[in-house]
Amino acid sequence: MKKNIVGLGIALTMGLATTIYAERCPNAWPAEGENYASGTIDSTNYSYEVWRDGYNAYLKCNDDGSYLVYSKAADAIVRFGPKFDEPKTFDQHGNFAADYKFRTKGGGFGTPYFLVGIQGNTTEPKTEFYIIDYWIIRDTADTSTFGTRLGEFTVDGDTYDIWQNTANNYLSAQGDISYKRYFSIRRTVRDSGHIDITAHFKKWEELGLKVGKITDVMALVEGYKGQSSINYFQIDYFNITETADSTGTTAISRRASLPLLKGDARVFDMQGRYLGTGEQKISPAVRTVKKR
Structure with missing residues (x-):
């Protein structure tokens, strides 16, 4: 049995006029002077997060099933997918998988890097993980930003290189900590x-990379120093599924209901660059990212 826990389409438009539909995520526009917004999408069991470093960047969740991000000139990180009320290890879940399709229109990509894939977080230990299927990295010779290459393996018709680096000075309930990031x-x-x-997950653990209790598994779209030459980027669908585990049961995804804690949290991009601090508020679910 397969359980579809997130299915969506997203379009990234930069400098392109779009039709405006009714919104299912009205808080997905960072307020004036703010750089971060998060919340849940109506009639779904998944959440969203939008971070921007610039102006005129936002996520739109439309009733017709499309998802739009507009950014005239900004860095942007967009995540959408399920979060879990009670984090569990991956072997306590069913098998996670994703199916997706997207297309591009317009001019070339005027950005040092642009990524599409899966991103998530774990606790016990705190880690971040990335599975990147589509990427534009201008300076491919400089791999140091990804940390240390640990190995490779073949799955889904191609070889993936596995990397690890460290994010430092993450603010947590235990104070400033550092944590590992797997790629x-x-x-x-x-x-x-x-x-x-x-x-x-299984391959990382074979290489000695501890995968903790999973708090979220989300689709990721990330761009750094984007320019208006990116005219249109559309994901027709990005479906994340969780199949029955070996006991024959199917894990159930629920919308995260854990309260946000007051305080600051540091925001990093995929390559470990420090982006700013997020001021978390209890309600609404919006964080203001203070410019560094």
């Missing part, structure tokens, strides 16, 4: 396909 980067980029997410 699986597909060698041949593609615009559609299947991602066996659990296979990556």
Whole structure:
């Protein structure tokens, strides 16, 4: 039995006029002077997060099923997918997988890097993980930003290189901490396909990378120093599923209901660059990211 726990389409538009539909995530526009917004999407069991460093950047969740991000000139991180009330290890879940398809229109990509894939977090220990299927990295010779290459493995028709780096000075309830970040980067980029997410979890652990209790598994779109030459980027669908585990039961995804804590949290991009601090508020679910 397969349980569809997130299905969505998203369009990234930069400098392109779009039709405006009714919104299902009205808090997805960071307020004036703010850089971060988060919340849940109406009639779904998933959450969203939008971070921007610039002006005129926002996420739109439309009733017609499309998802739009507008950014005239900004860095942007967009995540959407399920969060879990009670984090569990991946072997306590079913098998996670994703199927997706997207297309691009317009001019070239005027950005040092642009990424599409899966991103999530764990606790006990605190880690971040990335599975990147589509990427544009201008300076491919400089791999130091990804940390240390630990190995490779083949799954879903291609080889993924596995990397690890460290994010420092993360503010937590225990004070400032550092944590590991795991990366699986597909060698041949593609615009559609299947991602066996659990296979990556298993391979990371084979290499000694501890995968803790999973708090979220989300689709990721991330761009750094984007320019208006990116005219249109549309994901037709990005479906994350969780199949029955070996006991024959199917894990159930629920909308996260844990309260946000007051305080600051540091925000990093995929390559470990410090972006700013997020001031968390109890309600509404919006964080203001203070410029560094």
